[in-house]
Amino acid sequence: MNELVCGIEMHIKLNTEKKLFCTCENSFGGEPNSRICPVCTGKPGTLPKLNYDAIKLAVKAGKLLGCKINGISSWDRKNYFYPDLPKSYQITQSRIPLCEDGKITLPDGSVVGIERIHVEEDAAKLVYSDGSMFPDFNRAGVPLIEIVSKPDIHTPEQAEQYGRILREILLEGGISDCKMQEGSLRCDVNVSVKGHNRVEIKNINSFKFVRFAVRYEYERQKTLIENGVEVQRETRRYVEKTKSTEAMRGKETSEEYMYLPEPDLLPLDLSYLE
């Protein structure tokens, strides 16, 4: 009764020298907008040119996690308007991801399945100051992999363990520096009580917080259900101070994405790597 069901999506910055679709340096910090070019700022007429180093690392990650690697995968555009998105779409892989069907085993012997790993570009970072904001495009176009687990996690402790083990594997494999404080590894957690609506908690920046967030959210949802109130399908954020979660504004959580197969790139064909 009232079993916890949890899945985790992790965004991981790949350890490449250059960005995913241009030759700007892929690094952290420095002057805002010092590592930008017409391509990663989305200037009219520019086109993406794939950095195969990122693909090699993503394939390696897939292998380390026991995934099936797709010889041909798709590039897709996820269209939405946001000031951090220079082209108003993100190039990602939605129809066919690079890697599918992996797994990792937790210390308690339970197995968490990996549904998919896909490659995508990061958005710009928004810098806020005195009531205005500006985009720092240094991060725009940085190569990421998104690792999506199956909803195989059933305790807050397992959620934390899953994250820690995954990071260990990626660090050892040289896939990423996995620095959470620099945003090289970001966690979104989906939590529900079995048979009820799901809630997504976005951008949790430590594995301890993952455990706290899952625990809080599970208790919150259980209480609602026990009182006969259905859980609302929504996106929430973790609040460090109170070790709790709160709903994000509707505007930040639009689910109405428009997808389009990316016409500026050929399907990703791994035979080019050989």
Add this chain to the structure above:
Amino acid sequence: MKSLIKKYSNEKINSKEKFDDLKEDNFGAYITKCDYEKPNDSESILSGVPVCIKDNIAVNGVKMTCASAMLENFIPDYDAEAVARLKKCGAVIVAKTNMDEFGMGDTSKTSHFGAVSNPKFEGYYAGGSSAGSAAAVAGELCAYALGSDTGGSVRVPAAFCGVFGLCPTYGAVSRYGLVSYASSLDRIGIIASCPDDIKEVFAVISGKDEKDMTSREIPYLESIPLEKLKIAYPEAPYYEDEASREYFEKTLEKLEKKGVRLQKTDLGFFDGVSDIYNTVAFSQSSSNLGRYTRGDFDKISPYTGSFAENTAEIRERLFGETVKERIKKGAEYLMSGKYEEALLKVSEIKKSFDKIFEEFDLLLTPVSPGVCPKFGGELSLPDYYTCPSSLAGLPSGAFPYVSIPSGAQLIGKEGAEYVICRAMEELCRE
């Protein structure tokens, strides 16, 4: 039919005086006149020869407006690959040319800067969307011009202005620096005073470019004499006026006299292609034009207030009506799944063309079902003949009827550019 490239090649522009002596634009063909830049030293026949560039193709340091208020002050700091290759050969860029806003239109009346007039036929439009490029060549303001063709935008204005146009095989010319309208259909094309000139320019700008992953090396078919060609033409052509029938039939007679083997073929699959084309083009445009969320595109300035509201306001104010309508329809097609359905039909269209080219070298059709409209007029299906080969990615060359503002086109299989150019050259030779 004279070669303007040869004419200018003999009298190279290598001084500002000569540059300033070029004919003046009385047709509304230009959006931005370029400053004189000393051309590269080069052995190329294009060295010192003046060229015009459609204003959706980037020239480093020169305003690129796409004939839209949205980009009125945008200055790219990069060259399109095709432009870079021309510059390397010593080309002298005269001006950026007028067009339909973002390439969306067939008369250039959607331009923020007003429609272009036809230099050879007074009172007529110059076609579209590469109207300024066609008018600049027809008016001899330059020797040749680059345009872009998504559904007929090089071929239609070229024929309407009494000059020649080539829409190359998809992937033959890099799209880097060409502002995207519908990425899987967009191609940089060439407008010139004769097919030989087109060949010269094509040889320079074609070839794989690392910056455009959809570009590639294409094995080009060797050209053959006109009388050895087997050419198909439509069994039941669709016309919007009598002159179009008369002149297309005259062209067939002329070909017959030259000993070409002509044969009717069923082009029933052309019917309804405009709808499929619109679905594909508008869908992609709604994504491609999403990036225009602010007026000052080349600056990184802070945002204040609501991003969503500001963006909506700017797009409402700075996009023209046609652009807004196409973006809106395209978003609907993407959300409803109509786009994916259209893509399936595109592969059927490709197969229909394949079948024709199993038997024939080239397919001859009118460029347009009707002659170029006079100012204020319009055609009902202006892209009826041009958009099928756009969807199939095939090359096509347009040639003019000369005495009326319209023309015909030869469509070939992948890599048939030189076959098409030679056929046009031999057919149109006096």
